[in-house]
Amino acid sequence: MADNNGVVAVYGNGAGELSEPSKNLATLSGKVGLARMLRGGVIMEVATPEQARIAEEAGACAVMAVEHVPADIRAQGGVARMSDPALIRDIKRAVTIPVMAKARIGHFVEAQILQTIGVDYVDESEVLTPADDQHHINKHNFKAPFVCGCSDLGEALCRIGEGAAMIRTKGEAGTGNVVEAVRQVRGIMGAIRSLRTMDDDEVFAYAKKIAAPYDLVMQTKQLGRLPVVQFAAGGVATPADAALMMQLGCDGVFVDSGIFKSRDPVRRARAVVQAVTHHTDPKILADVSTGFEEAMEGINLKDSRTERFARRS
Numbered sequence: 001m002a003d004n005n006g007v008v009a010v011y012g013n014g015a016g017e018l019s020e021p022s023k024n025l026a027t028l029s030g031k032v033g034l035a036r037m038l039r040g041g042v043i044m045e046v047a048t049p050e051q052a053r054i055a056e057e058a059g060a061c062a063v064m065a066v067e068h069v070p071a072d073i074r075a076q077g078g079v080a081r082m083s084d085p086a087l088i089r090d091i092k093r094a095v096t097i098p099v100m101a102k103a104r105i106g107h108f109v110e111a112q113i114l115q116t117i118g119v120d121y122v123d124e125s126e127v128l129t130p131a132d133d134q135h136h137i138n139k140h141n142f143k144a145p146f147v148c149g150c151s152d153l154g155e156a157l158c159r160i161g162e163g164a165a166m167i168r169t170k171g172e173a174g175t176g177n178v179v180e181a182v183r184q185v186r187g188i189m190g191a192i193r194s195l196r197t198m199d200d201d202e203v204f205a206y207a208k209k210i211a212a213p214y215d216l217v218m219q220t221k222q223l224g225r226l227p228v229v230q231f232a233a234g235g236v237a238t239p240a241d242a243a244l245m246m247q248l249g250c251d252g253v254f255v256d257s258g259i260f261k262s263r264d265p266v267r268r269a270r271a272v273v274q275a276v277t278h279h280t281d282p283k284i285l286a287d288v289s290t291g292f293e294e295a296m297e298g299i300n301l302k303d304s305r306t307e308r309f310a311r312r313s
């Protein structure tokens with residue numbers, strides 16, 4: 001049974017006590033509800049308090065505090081880690097909207113630090129160099145809500161099973177190329193459509209096939225959507241890209257390198273927010289797409305030298 005947030009209802013043990021998994025679900029349900037408040041919004045990656053203010057004034061629903069946007073992480077190579085807490089604190093002081101920050105996959109100590117300094121959401125991100133190639137963070141251990149990347153339905157439900165309160169596609173971050181994000185969103189939406197019409201008896205085998213927790217697969221079938229908010233991310237670079245992801249059924253978008261690696265970030269930030277708000281109105285989309293300086297330079301994903309961040313898990 002789903003509660004108002006679309007997450008499963010939580011039952012006690014009859015003695016007024018909740019079992020450990022039920023406590024996890026109760027906490028998760030609160031975090032999922034918080035993340036739902038970002039629906040219909042744009043999350044922008046910012047590297048300075050000034051950029052954070054630009055994002056807030058443009059109407060971003062949250063910012064991600066980073067030292068380097070994904071395009072720069074690609075260009076620089078090497079090991080990418082959590083940002084300096086001093087920078088995150090400065091960005092937090094500069095804005096009133098929620099501030100997210102990234103921890104490496106599996107690096108629960110970076111996540112503990114981010115939670116301690118009061119970030120509003122932790123992004124367990126494949127854009128940073130993974131710290132653990134076997135395990136993701138047990139996100140149930142944290143009060144802060146987590147957002148995690150996924151490439152398909154199985155991966156999305158595994159991350160939710162570990163306690164993620166929000167899902168985003170991985171796309172191919174820092175490329176300015178939306179093709180992977182589109183492929184992943186279409187894949188997830190298509191899989192949910194087939195799940196909807198599947199016989200209940202077949203769900204056990206399907207859950208095994210996609211290596212996802214049965215309860216979450218069943219819940220997705222019943223809801224006809226992921227049980228948490230689903231944003232698009234990775235290569236979304238223009239207002240039209242952002243509207244495309246919304247029309248494909250996403251709840252919101254992350255637009256990072258595309259804004260602050262462009263020549264006119266202030267206009268572009270506003271245009272992307274307008275495009276998401278009016279994503280079904282081609283006339284407004286035409287207006288907000290008009291007269292920009294050149295967009296960020298894109299990267300061809302067919303070039304074998306392009307590192308695929310989305311394959312990190």
Ligand SMILES: O=C(CO)[C@H](O)[C@H](O)COP(=O)(O)O
Pocket residue numbers: 045064069070071102123124125126127170172173174175176233234235236254255256257258
């Ligand atoms: O935070 C992220 C992942 O952790 C980014 O939002 C995401 O990958 C966006 O990348 P891009 O620079 O291509 O917009």
